[in-house]
Amino acid sequence: MSTRILALDASTEACSVAIWDNGQKHALYELCPREHTQRLLPMVQQVLNDSGLKLSQLDALAFGRGPGSFTGVRIGIGVAQGLALGADLPMIGISTLNTLAEGAFRMTGSSKVLAAIDARMGEVYWGQYQRNAGGVWQLIGDEQVLLPEQVNNQLKLVQGEWACVGTGWHTYPDMAANTDVTLCDGNMPLPQAEDMLPLALECWKNNQVQAVEETQPVYLRNEVTWKKLPGRE
Numbered sequence: 001m002s003t004r005i006l007a008l009d010a011s012t013e014a015c016s017v018a019i020w021d022n023g024q025k026h027a028l029y030e031l032c033p034r035e036h037t038q039r040l041l042p043m044v045q046q047v048l049n050d051s052g053l054k055l056s057q058l059d060a061l062a063f064g065r066g067p068g069s070f071t072g073v074r075i076g077i078g079v080a081q082g083l084a085l086g087a088d089l090p091m092i093g094i095s096t097l098n099t100l101a102e103g104a105f106r107m108t109g110s111s112k113v114l115a116a117i118d119a120r121m122g123e124v125y126w127g128q129y130q131r132n133a134g135g136v137w138q139l140i141g142d143e144q145v146l147l148p149e150q151v152n153n154q155l156k157l158v159q160g161e162w163a164c165v166g167t168g169w170h171t172y173p174d175m176a177a178n179t180d181v182t183l184c185d186g187n188m189p190l191p192q193a194e195d196m197l198p199l200a201l202e203c204w205k206n207n208q209v210q211a212v213e214e215t216q217p218v219y220l221r222n223e224v225t226w227k228k229l230p231g232r233e
Contacts, residue, residue, distance in 0.1 A: 010076035011068030016193035027194035051200035055087035062200035065093035090209035104186030116168025124168035
């Protein structure tokens with residue numbers, strides 16, 4: 001069956017867009033903090049041009065649902081909703097943390113991944129993922145917003161070699177201190193839309209899609225408690 005999916009993400013300092021066209025992939029990635037609103041739509045148009053497709057020829061639109069920058073997540077979802085509404089496309093929300101795990105697999109072949117995104121305010125967005133024999137990622141526990149010491153407590157229950165991905169590891173490099181975990185670099189500091197495509201295809205296969213009006217961000221942190229730091233999103 002023909003499958004064409006557009007994926008976009010603006011949940012971190014980067015913007016990225018990718019298209020899956022029946023096995024062919026076209027992707028763009030830019031590190032562009034505070035320029036998401038200016039860059040995201042031109043990047044969408046460029047990958048459409050590169051693939052020779054129109055929005056009306058797509059089957060679904062995948063978006064980075066978070067967690068990540070509140071502003072970035074909202075921008076990404078807003079753009080995705082506008083595009084999906086205009087082309088009458090179903091939507092697929094993809095976890096930013098799961099996208100990082102898929103990126104580590106693409107880059108290093110790692111099937112066990114510890115994802116941590118710097119959440120500011122002394123915390124990280126956290127997810128522990130393992131890829132099964134069928135190529136499907138399993139979330140171990142829940143995606144959470146945690147203090148570094150809480151991550152350390154969780155890692156005391158984990159053993160073996162795991163790939164670390166996300167900006168949280170650079171910000172808090174000692175999160176795995178005094179544990180039995182062996183960390184390797186997953187080579188994926190920020191999520192990229194091309195790594196959303198395999199996850200979106202799995203959702204599409206299982207009919208896990210949403211109508212535009214049903215799409216919701218996942219912040220993990222209650223927005224009411226958010227205190228914007230100077231110069232930060």
